[in-house]
Amino acid sequence: MILYDAHHLAPCYAVRLLAGCLGATLDLKPLDVYPGHANQTEAFLALNPLGTLPVLVDGPCLITDWLEALAHLALTHDRAWFPAEHAALIGWLGMARDLGASAGAARLIDTFGAPGDAAAARAQANALLDEVERRMWFGERIGQDWLIEGPHPSIADLACFVFIAPCEDGGLSLRDRPALRRWCDRVRFLPGFVSMSGVFPPMANTGR
Amino acid sequence: MNGLQAGVWYAIAAEHDLPKDHVYRTMLGGHELAAWRSTDGGVHVWEDRCPHRGVRFSLGEVVGDELRCQYHAWRFGKTGACTFIPAQPDLKVPRTIHAAVWPVALSAGLVWSGIEPIGAPPALPPGAVLRAIPIARPAASVAHALVKEPLAGLALVLQPLDETATIVRGIALDDDLVRADHALLALRRRLEQAA
Numbered sequence: 093m094i095l096y097d098a099h100h101l102a103p104c105y106a107v108r109l110l111a112g113c114l115g116a117t118l119d120l121k122p123l124d125v126y127p128g129h130a131n132q133t134e135a136f137l138a139l140n141p142l143g144t145l146p147v148l149v150d151g152p153c154l155i156t157d158w159l160e161a162l163a164h165l166a167l168t169h170d171r172a173w174f175p176a177e178h179a180a181l182i183g184w185l186g187m188a189r190d191l192g193a194s195a196g197a198a199r200l201i202d203t204f205g206a207p208g209d210a211a212a213a214r215a216q217a218n219a220l221l222d223e224v225e226r227r228m229w230f231g232e233r234i235g236q237d238w239l240i241e242g243p244h245p246s247i248a249d250l251a252c253f254v255f256i257a258p259c260e261d262g263g264l265s266l267r268d269r270p271a272l273r274r275w276c277d278r279v280r281f282l283p284g285f286v287s288m289s290g291v292f293p294p295m296a297n298t299g300r
Numbered sequence: 301m302n303g304l305q306a307g308v309w310y311a312i313a314a315e316h317d318l319p320k321d322h323v324y325r326t327m328l329g330g331h332e333l334a335a336w337r338s339t340d341g342g343v344h345v346w347e348d349r350c351p352h353r354g355v356r357f358s359l360g361e362v363v364g365d366e367l368r369c370q371y372h373a374w375r376f377g378k379t380g381a382c383t384f385i386p387a388q389p390d391l392k393v394p395r396t397i398h399a400a401v402w403p404v405a406l407s408a409g410l411v412w413s414g415i416e417p418i419g420a421p422p423a424l425p426p427g428a429v430l431r432a433i434p435i436a437r438p439a440a441s442v443a444h445a446l447v448k449e450p451l452a453g454l455a456l457v458l459q460p461l462d463e464t465a466t467i468v469r470g471i472a473l474d475d476d477l478v479r480a481d482h483a484l485l486a487l488r489r490r491l492e493q494a495a
């Protein structure tokens with residue numbers, strides 16, 4: 093499997109993170125998006141006319157949507173990550189896309205000088221983070237560790253994590269969102285976890 | 301003043317905020333705090349600042365009965381004393397290297413701290429510990445609103461974050477956490493919209 097990848101972009105990170113958790117090997121093709129605009133070259137646009145990253149190529153399958161790429165990896169490697177019997181999977185993947193358009197956008201504006209309205213992005217992100225915090229807190233009360241009911245994390249956890257964990261780079265805060273900080277720890281301690289700039293990996297030699 | 305009075309216990313966390321192997325982060329009267337639980341169940345509240353280079357302890361990790369700083373992996377024991385410096389493994393760590401330790405008390409399912417707090421934390425009635433709600437208003441304004449319009453069935457205490465924001469914590473006497481959450485979120489909307 094080939095992943096056209098930009099290290100700092102959260103949707104690319106989500107695919108690398110899921111591959112890590114699944115133990116799947118990706119052949120990474122890194123592209124310099126900021127400031128290189130390598131996603132706007134004719135060669136890349138021939139692959140993905142939208143110019144977005146990541147792009148996943150698995151044999152005859154070419155996937156240009158990051159959530160679809162997560163679904164593809166889960167469906168071909170371990171369906172426990174794709175709890176299709178829960179309607180909430182759709183809701184949480186939508187939440188992840190909304191977090192990308194708000195918390196994710198604020199991070200790109202603040203750290204990479206991407207265009208956009210940072211204040212509006214943060215206002216929307218704060219409302220969403222409050223709501224995820226509320227649901228996570230009530231989930232914990234009934235023993236749920238993950239966004240979707242059941243003992244196993246799903247692609248929705250990772251899809252939301254990649255925007256929530258580094259959100260402080262976008263001028264947001266997890267300080268008064270303790271349930272989100274605990275959930276971030278649970279994701280960080282998943283076997284196969286990989287990190288990205290702005291996301292701290294678990295430290296080595298913890299004896300876990 | 302940041303709304304923080306010496307001699308007073310403030311609730312800064314719920315006990316359920318401190319599972320093992322987790323570093324909790326909060327602020328009290330402008331002081332950034334980190335709290336964690338050792339294997340004996342004890343809770344430790346420190347200034348959220350590593351004495352080495354000032355990196356936040358809350359970015360670090362609990363390893364057994366020690367907290368390990370994320371940056372250079374110095375370790376600190378329950379007393380706050382630095383126990384190990386990886387770059388100098390043979391060094392007997394000088395006693396002066398110490399986290400700034402805050403007082404701690406546990407009661408009513410809450411974790412309490414403060415500046416030279418006197419006596420025991422305030423007694424709260426039995427019930428279920430609420431989800432803490434931050435409100436972007438000073439503690440005095442929140443306190444005033446709660447006196448004017450008390451929220452029925454809730455025993456509440458305030459944690460001043462800084463001069464502009466406050467966390468409301470407390471107990472639902474009837475254990476109805478959902479109802480309590482609605483009431484506190486409504487309070488938050490009311491106060492923040494009025495501001």
Ligand code: FES
Nearest residue numbers: 350352353369372
């Ligand atoms: S800053 Fe904490 S160990 Fe260096």
